[in-house]
Amino acid sequence: MAEKSSMALKPGTSWHEIYHRARAVAPEAFDEDRMRNLWGGQWRRVGEPSQTTSCVDGSPMAGPPMLEPEQVAQALAASVADHLAWRSVPLEERRRRVRACVEDLEANRELLALLLVWEIGKPWRQALTSVDRTVSGVAWYCEEIDPMLEGRRPLDGPVSNIASWNYPLSVLVHAMLVQMLAGNAVIAKAPTDGGVCALSLASALALRAGLPVTVVSGAGAKLSPVLVRSPAIGCLAFVGGRDTGGQIASELVQTDKRHMLEQEGLNCWGVWDFSDWETLAGHVRSGFAYAKQRCTAYPRYVVQRALFDKFLAMYLPVLRSLRFGHPLAVADPGDELPDLDFGPVINAAKAADLEAKVSDAIDRGGVPLYRGTLNDGDFVAGQDRSAYVAPVAILDPPRAST
Numbered sequence: 580m581a582e583k584s585s586m587a588l589k590p591g592t593s594w595h596e597i598y599h600r601a602r603a604v605a606p607e608a609f610d611e612d613r614m615r616n617l618w619g620g621q622w623r624r625v626g627e628p629s630q631t632t633s634c635v636d637g638s639p640m641a642g643p644p645m646l647e648p649e650q651v652a653q654a655l656a657a658s659v660a661d662h663l664a665w666r667s668v669p670l671e672e673r674r675r676r677v678r679a680c681v682e683d684l685e686a687n688r689e690l691l692a693l694l695l696v697w698e699i700g701k702p703w704r705q706a707l708t709s710v711d712r713t714v715s716g717v718a719w720y721c722e723e724i725d726p727m728l729e730g731r732r733p734l735d736g737p738v739s740n741i742a743s744w745n746y747p748l749s750v751l752v753h754a755m756l757v758q759m760l761a762g763n764a765v766i767a768k769a770p771t772d773g774g775v776c777a778l779s780l781a782s783a784l785a786l787r788a789g790l791p792v793t794v795v796s797g798a799g800a801k802l803s804p805v806l807v808r809s810p811a812i813g814c815l816a817f818v819g820g821r822d823t824g825g826q827i828a829s830e831l832v833q834t835d836k837r838h839m840l841e842q843e844g845l846n847c848w849g850v851w852d853f854s855d856w857e858t859l860a861g862h863v864r865s866g867f868a869y870a871k872q873r874c875t876a877y878p879r880y881v882v883q884r885a886l887f888d889k890f891l892a893m894y895l896p897v898l899r900s901l902r903f904g905h906p907l908a909v910a911d912p913g914d915e916l917p918d919l920d921f922g923p924v925i926n927a928a929k930a931a932d933l934e935a936k937v938s939d940a941i942d943r944g945g946v947p948l949y950r951g952t953l954n955d956g957d958f959v960a961g962q963d964r965s966a967y968v969a970p971v972a973i974l975d976p977p978r979a980s981t
Contacts (some may be wrong), residue, residue: 592637597693605783614641634700634923637963641783643775643796651805654795658737659789659811662764666733674721674923677760680788685714691777699773702906702915702919710840712749717756733762734813739806740767743819745872747774750818753782764791772925844874851883856893867920878889898949898970904957927965937971945976
């Protein structure tokens with residue numbers, strides 16, 4: 580095997596090349612120097628352009644073009660007009676258009692996956708899985724939605740979608756397409772931490788298929804009066820953190836607005852009276868997918884004392900075998916993209932925060948069972964590694980540790 584220091588970026592996968600591939604597919608959504616917002620069936624060069632960097636290696640990227648509340652109010656008014664027209668479109672026509680969009684998403688599978696890699700750090704296989712789940716999930720609804728709509732009608736206004744950055748396709752775009760299939764126009768706020776390019780490409784394909792989609796960008800706190808509290812919205816669909824979700828819930832408590840709030844949580848494995856260690860090893864390994872940046876990551880284990888030796892005999896080899904690093908780094912230009920367990924976390928600030936939490940837990944009595952180093956990862960020589968965190972395991976962390 581080649582030395583890790585000899586790893587290089589897979590030819591044809593640089594951010595510059597991937598962005599321009601997306602621009603070639605949907606030039607209406609991607610300018611040379613910035614992204615656009617979408618409403619009223621038009622991609623608009625409005626909003627304050629923002630710049631960001633990729634968590635993968637610090638490459639500069641176009642960020643979401645940030646709008647002011649009055650601009651988003653214009654977008655919402657256009658979405659309401661879309662909704663009033665769309666709600667009378669027969670189901671079979673809605674189904675035809677959604678299927679056309681799904682076919683275009685599938686045709687651009689690898690490009691969408693590469694956008695996810697660069698924007699939010701998903702390893703290649705996991706990025707492909709996100710696209711595939713979007714396609715297969717919406718296709719399932721196209722086949723099965725008829726009995727779900729019996730005796731029901733579209734909402735009085737469009738669905739407002741606010742979702743976190745970690746699943747812009749398999750959560751956000753999936754939801755938007757099903758909502759439109761059900762007869763509702765949609766307005767989506769692009770995540771500010773990552774995913775705007777993947778969302779924009781998918782939305783451009785949806786618009787071409789004749790679907791009533793609106794995409795806006797901006798600071799959540801500033802846009803909340805429009806996207807959360809406006810009486811023109813038929814329903815709010817929120818997926819994200821507990822703090823923001825709690826604030827939104829408090830804003831909605833005095834209204835009768837329909838809403839769906841899915842908030843983050845941390846699951847825990849309890850292990851007792853157990854013997855199938857081989858199966859558990861597979862679950863432990865899969866729990867590291869996407870650097871545990873998901874609510875089903877299982878970062879904690881509570882283990883029966885009598886089984887702790889057997890648990891460690893299973894657990895520590897899994898940690899030592901984890902493969903992480905740059906999702907597009909290869910030893911040879913002809914190599915396939917690597918099948919990593921995880922890549923970076925969403926940004927350098929989050930990595931620094933996690934490192935600080937680990938140090939604090941150990942300083943307050945936690946016992947480090949395993950501490951990997953970034954030298955164990957697969958990286959391009961000289962690349963920025965500030966958003967990466969090596970695997971770590973701590974026994975008996977302080978109860979107040981977060």
